[in-house]
Amino acid sequence: METYISGYREVAHTADWELEVWAPTLAELLRQAARGMYALSGIQIADRPRLQRQVDLEASDAEGLLVAFLSELLYIGETEGLAFDQIEIEINHLTLHAELSGAPITKTDKEIKAVTYHNLSVRAENNLLRANIVFDV
Amino acid sequence: MIAIQDLKRISDYEWEIPQTFRQDMRVPVRIFATRRLLEKVMDDKSLEQAVNAATLPGLVGRVVVMPDMHQGYGFPIGGVAATRYPEGVISPGAIGYDINCGVRLLATSIEYEEAKTLLGDLATALDHYCPSGVGEKGALRMSEKELDQVCREGARWTLKQGYATEMDLLRTEEGGCLEGADPSKVSPHAKERGRPQLGTLGAGNHFIEVDVVEQIFDAEAARVMGLEEGALALQIHCGSRGFGHQICTDYVREFQSAVKRYGIQLPDRELVCAPLNSPEGQNYLAAMRSAANYAFANRQMLAHNARIAFEQVFAGKVRDWRLRQVYDIAHNMGKIETHIIDGQEVKVCVHRKGATRAFGPGSPELPDEYRRIGQPVLVPGSMGTASWVLVGTESSMQRAFGSSCHGAGRVMSRQQAKKQVRGEALRQELEADGIRVRAGSMAGLAEEAPQAYKDVDAVVETVAGAEIARKVARLRPVAVVKG
Numbered sequence: 001m002e003t004y005i006s007g008y009r010e011v012a013h014t015a016d017w018e019l020e021v022w023a024p025t026l027a028e029l030l031r032q033a034a035r036g037m038y039a040l041s042g043i044q045i046a047d048r049p050r051l052q053r054q055v056d057l058e059a060s061d062a063e064g065l066l067v068a069f070l071s072e073l074l075y076i077g078e079t080e081g082l083a084f085d086q087i088e089i090e091i092n093h094l095t096l097h098a099e100l101s102g103a104p105i106t107k108t109d110k111e112i113k114a115v116t117y118h119n120l121s122v123r124a125e126n127n128l129l130r131a132n133i134v135f136d137v
Numbered sequence: 138m139i140a141i142q143d144l145k146r147i148s149d150y151e152w153e154i155p156q157t158f159r160q161d162m163r164v165p166v167r168i169f170a171t172r173r174l175l176e177k178v179m180d181d182k183s184l185e186q187a188v189n190a191a192t193l194p195g196l197v198g199r200v201v202v203m204p205d206m207h208q209g210y211g212f213p214i215g216g217v218a219a220t221r222y223p224e225g226v227i228s229p230g231a232i233g234y235d236i237n238c239g240v241r242l243l244a245t246s247i248e249y250e251e252a253k254t255l256l257g258d259l260a261t262a263l264d265h266y267c268p269s270g271v272g273e274k275g276a277l278r279m280s281e282k283e284l285d286q287v288c289r290e291g292a293r294w295t296l297k298q299g300y301a302t303e304m305d306l307l308r309t310e311e312g313g314c315l316e317g318a319d320p321s322k323v324s325p326h327a328k329e330r331g332r333p334q335l336g337t338l339g340a341g342n343h344f345i346e347v348d349v350v351e352q353i354f355d356a357e358a359a360r361v362m363g364l365e366e367g368a369l370a371l372q373i374h375c376g377s378r379g380f381g382h383q384i385c386t387d388y389v390r391e392f393q394s395a396v397k398r399y400g401i402q403l404p405d406r407e408l409v410c411a412p413l414n415s416p417e418g419q420n421y422l423a424a425m426r427s428a429a430n431y432a433f434a435n436r437q438m439l440a441h442n443a444r445i446a447f448e449q450v451f452a453g454k455v456r457d458w459r460l461r462q463v464y465d466i467a468h469n470m471g472k473i474e475t476h477i478i479d480g481q482e483v484k485v486c487v488h489r490k491g492a493t494r495a496f497g498p499g500s501p502e503l504p505d506e507y508r509r510i511g512q513p514v515l516v517p518g519s520m521g522t523a524s525w526v527l528v529g530t531e532s533s534m535q536r537a538f539g540s541s542c543h544g545a546g547r548v549m550s551r552q553q554a555k556k557q558v559r560g561e562a563l564r565q566e567l568e569a570d571g572i573r574v575r576a577g578s579m580a581g582l583a584e585e586a587p588q589a590y591k592d593v594d595a596v597v598e599t600v601a602g603a604e605i606a607r608k609v610a611r612l613r614p615v616a617v618v619k620g
Contacts, residue, residue: 016209016210041271060393060394063406064390064393067390068390071386071390075326075329075330075383078330078379079329079330108271109271109578109581110271110340110341110578110581110584111271111339111340111341111620113234113235113341113382114234114382114385114386115386116210116211116230116234116389116407117211117389117393117405117406117407117409118209118210118211118405118406118407119405120406134210136210136233136234136235136382137341
């Protein structure tokens with residue numbers, strides 16, 4: 001039985017990290033995946049300055065969109081030192097537009113090298129979308 | 138689901154999953170492991186991933202898996218697969234996100250007994266001069282033009298800048314530079330990540346470790362390498378940083394559509410590939426070589442900075458403080474090589490992911506002094522445990538595409554390790570064992586606890602027993618620096 005309508009949890013994986021994510025819509029699934037990825041990394045952000053970014057992406061399927069979006073967050077994290085606690089996503093026919101609000105990263109416990117496609121499948125179960133995402137660390 | 142009964146025992150150290158095991162396999166899988174290591178591996182999906190790897194188009198010979206194997210995210214860690222050049226495929230996932238993650242070993246004549254009171258200072262100095270940690274940036278701020286030069290020239294660029302010696306390059310795989318790199322095939326995202334990171338260690342399982350040469354098994358090979366029993370040595374383990382990670386990310390994404398264009402069906406999307414002679418395949422090869430060259434330059438910069446640390450601590454206190462290059466190897470790489478398959482010379486693309494090149498004596502690719510003994514193979518153990526120096530053998534050339542293991546291989550998830558081990562307690566334990574530790578993250582330290590890894594001695598006994606490598610020396614850690 002689902003306690004929360006959307007969320008994430010860490011799954012044991014021998015060498016890397018795996019996240020299980022669930023949500024009622026694809027946009028919310030990506031938002032939860034971003035929250036989960038930041039939580040796995042142990043990322044903390046400053047109170048200020050608050051900074052905004054926009055991300056525009058497209059992919060050929062839902063899995064591609066998930067990988068591309070999370071990869072873009074990793075890129076922004078590494079090149080600008082920013083992470084986002086407010087994420088608004090619109091998805092239209094596998095084209096994504098995201099409005100991100102966040103702040104400079106003050107602490108990161110662990111480095112994520114990449115988001116992988118391993119066993120990645122956005123599947124519908126009991127009126128929710130679910131996905132398991134494996135990260136290379 | 139694979140069971141031990143599905144495997145055919147070739148010897149105490151070699152097993153096979155026959156090609157008939159699954160309909161889509163193009164070649165068999167050969168596993169170098171003892172029965173005991175194999176039984177433990179049944180708990181994860183390494184062998185299933187090896188079977189998936191055996192479906193790549195253009196494979197020749199066999200897929201090989203090393204005794205330090207563990208489940209990866211598509212291709213097993215510890216896996217080797219060779220595809221026919223030029224019509225077989227190249228697969229970024231079978232090389233890894235950390236392109237040219239590898240190890241460099243340097244030797245000294247500094248006796249442990251005369252150095253031991255200074256090892257705390259040395260650990261602090263190495264931590265200072267070799268930046269580590271998540272998102273850490275180096276002292277160099279390269280322009281895009283300089284980064285392009287590093288892509289094309291690798292460690293040769295560091296020689297021109299005064300950060301390397303000729304001997305360093307001679308004793309590096311490929312002389313520290315893969316020909317055929319093309320930075321125009323690297324994305325702006327990757328270049329943005331790469332420009333500030335040259336000369337940094339990173340985090341996770343990357344480290345700099347000071348060791349003592351504890352035991353020598355082959356005196357002549359050790360002499361040629363410059364290893365002295367009872368003396369300090371230094372290992373540097375890292376790769377291509379965000380530069381390589383982004384390149385692999387970019388091409389795994391691009392190849393999602395390439396596999397459809399070329400009609401390739403695969404059991405795992407992370408195995409996506411393209412024919413080597415396709416524009417996509419050639420572009421990835423050129424970009425991958427750029428990342429490989431970046432990593433060679435990166436390890437050279439770290440070695441240069443380690444030399445500064447050694448000089449700072451030891452100059453005037455020991456007779457000779459200098460660090461001498463033993464060798465530098467890659468364990469995530471794709472290389473175009475020629476191997477003998479069924480009596481014929483065949484040009485192949487050898488994918489090694491968590492596996493090390495281990496060319497035997499007589500190989501023309503080796504520098505003169507190593508052609509007699511075989512290529513040095515560097516096998517770092519998990520933190521706090523032994524590391525090994527081996528040499529490649531002719532038998533490895535015949536049975537494993539001249540490859541060997543790369544380390545201890547994980548047995549426990551990072552989540553489990555964090556639950557079982559407290560980073561600060563581990564640090565104190567290591568210090569109590571005489572190992573000085575400088576770590577940026579206690580959580581990261583816990584994930585790298587020795588109990589999360591296989592027994593490296595057992596891994597090395599297996600490759601030695603299988604005769605795909607020969608023991609030269611065992612090293613014991615005395616200081617560790619990690620992010």
